Amino acid sequence: MIITISLILIGIAVFLSFLRLLIGPTVSDRLLAADTLTTITAASIVLVAFVLGRLIYMDVAIVYAVIGFVGVVTVARYLEGGI
Amino acid sequence: MEIAGQVLVLIGAIFLFLGSLGIIRMPDVFNRLQAGTKATTLGALSLIIGVGLMNTAFLWKAIVLVVFVVLTNPISSSTIARASYKMKVPMFKGTIKKMEESFLEEEEK
Amino acid sequence: MRKVKGFILLWLFTMIAWVLGTGTFRIDELVTGLVLSFGVVVLFASFTSLYRDIKITPKSIVLMPVYLIVFLWEMIKSNIDVALRVINPAMPIKPGVVQLKTRLHSPLAKLILANSITLTPGTLTMDVKDDSLFIHWIDVEAENIEEATRKVGWKFERILKEIIQ
Numbered sequence: 001m002i003i004t005i006s007l008i009l010i011g012i013a014v015f016l017s018f019l020r021l022l023i024g025p026t027v028s029d030r031l032l033a034a035d036t037l038t039t040i041t042a043a044s045i046v047l048v049a050f051v052l053g054r055l056i057y058m059d060v061a062i063v064y065a066v067i068g069f070v071g072v073v074t075v076a077r078y079l080e081g082g083i
Numbered sequence: 084m085e086i087a088g089q090v091l092v093l094i095g096a097i098f099l100f101l102g103s104l105g106i107i108r109m110p111d112v113f114n115r116l117q118a119g120t121k122a123t124t125l126g127a128l129s130l131i132i133g134v135g136l137m138n139t140a141f142l143w144k145a146i147v148l149v150v151f152v153v154l155t156n157p158i159s160s161s162t163i164a165r166a167s168y169k170m171k172v173p174m175f176k177g178t179i180k181k182m183e184e185s186f187l188e189e190e191e192k
Numbered sequence: 193m194r195k196v197k198g199f200i201l202l203w204l205f206t207m208i209a210w211v212l213g214t215g216t217f218r219i220d221e222l223v224t225g226l227v228l229s230f231g232v233v234v235l236f237a238s239f240t241s242l243y244r245d246i247k248i249t250p251k252s253i254v255l256m257p258v259y260l261i262v263f264l265w266e267m268i269k270s271n272i273d274v275a276l277r278v279i280n281p282a283m284p285i286k287p288g289v290v291q292l293k294t295r296l297h298s299p300l301a302k303l304i305l306a307n308s309i310t311l312t313p314g315t316l317t318m319d320v321k322d323d324s325l326f327i328h329w330i331d332v333e334a335e336n337i338e339e340a341t342r343k344v345g346w347k348f349e350r351i352l353k354e355i356i357q
Contacts, residue, residue: 009097032163050137109278109283177287
């Protein structure tokens, strides 16, 4: 029951962040929405791993978090003019 | 254990929801970053630890993931904040600027 | 001496990362990890001088968990603060950019301080230049540098200067 409610809340969260990704007036807004989406997705992969009872999905979540972090930092440094 | 885990998962989901509500409602990039980073970091921490408590086989990997998220999330948001400050993304009107003269002059250039 | 300390601490952290990643304490895994992390540290120790500045005294070892607890408490407070601001229909914000001064010199200490400030109530680190930190504050309470430093960074800096030189 609680898992269902949590999944619905996470679904709404993904929808709202995606809305910001679509309407965001500046590039920074879109990047920030992508950053938020990364964290939310990593958390929801963990929840899915629990629901399905697959321990291996935890590794997927860890790798997803790593790649998301590196991607966001790379794009931010590019926008800043560092690379 | 089981119930504590469920409560933590629910709190985590609520904070993730509030974080994304924050990035919709706040007026400019920096305020959105404030709401987005803080709420999603604690939300992810609470949700992942909650899952670890509900099924202790997940606990070890959950701790690894939580440590990683808590260490890297502030770094990525700081980088975004610095990039948008240097790109001169418009700030919310009425934003106060208070720093030593030399830095303000440097910014004018 | 400080180089050796930096080397050993880097080895220790690499080893902790290995144990966290593999998730077992079997002896063959541990030996493989020791050898591999030694190789990694020999290759990369000259690129980083971060860990040389950590103090190893009884006082600093006791203060590390204290710092963690202070940090977690501030993080929970900041989340409740942000949640209340987001839910409130009137949206009570008064944003501003403020400069802080820090007395910490080590890059590692500045990194930890900046990260802690980002996760505490209403503040977000934007840039670090020498001994100045630029903070975006969602509800500015103090505009001059000394007062802002005391309000935002002091509770972390007080503990950090005991842990890291």
